[in-house]
Amino acid sequence: MFYSFSSASPSPSSISKHPNPFFSSSASISRATSLIRRTRLRTEAGSDGVDTTATTSSQENPPETPTSIGGGGGNQASISSVVPISDKDIKKVVQKTVATFAPRASTATKNPAVPGTALYTVFEVQGYASMFLGGALSFNLIFPSNEPDIWRLMGMWSIWMFTIPSLRARDCSKNEKEALNYLFLLIPLLNIAIPFLWKSFAVVWSADTVAFFAMYAWKLGWLQRSE
Incomplete structure (x- = not known):
């Protein structure tokens, strides 16, 4: 076992x-x-x-923080980037527009209608005579009619069609030429806008006349001279 x-x-x-x-x-x-x-x-x-290594590189070159749009710097940048329209820019636009649409001399020679010549006087008399004649037509004093007609319509547009072109044809000063350029663009706006508020040939002609002398007073410094 x-x-x-x-x-x-x-x-x-x-x-x-x-x-x-x-x-x-x-x-x-x-x-x-x-x-x-x-x-x-x-x-x-x-x-x-x-x-x-990553930490060291990140410490040596810290990431750039983007400038917030709503911060003070962003507002200053946006304000500085917005440049207001100056009077010089407006003059350039007006002069370019008027040179495109307004009548001008057909030749490149010097304008003979210089101050003191007979041609200068003819253009000046023609300009102001057409203004007063247009006023008489607008107030229905010449060729009176109970209905709107072509005569009253021509009287309403007389300053733009005859007065301004006649005065621009002269060899006038720079300030007067600027005033006429502004009026060449302003008066059509008045003649189109006013009839929507008041359908009257006389009112439109009166507004054009007030705008004409107000523009001359501004550009030629009539108020400054009077002071």
Whole structure:
């Protein structure tokens, strides 16, 4: 009985030849764990180095913060960028428009209607005579009629059709030429807008006359001279 038991028990040589699988698996697990730890440490070290470099570069070159539109600097920039229209720009626009549509000399020679000549006087008399004649037609004093007719219509437009072109034909001063250029653009606006409010030839002619002398007083400085 003893013999059988001793024969059945494993010998030390057999144990060494056939190791326990439990111990072998635990050893392999420990190696894998140590390898994972080493890999993780290397990864963390590499990531720490990258982060440190990025942090250093970001500290050396801080990102530029965009200027807010609603801030004070934005408002100042927007205000400075908006340039108001000057009187010089308006003069250029008016002069260009009038040079396109207003009648002008057919030749490039100097204007012979200089102050002191007979031609200068003829143009000046013609301009103011057409103004007063247009007023008489607008007030229905010449060729009276109970209905609107062509005569009253011509009287309403007499300042724009005859007075301004006659005065512009002279060799007048720069300020007077600017006043006539402004009137050449202003009077058509008055003649079109006023009939929507008041249908009267006399009222339109009166408004044109007031605008004419007001423009002359502004450009020629009549009020400053009187003071």
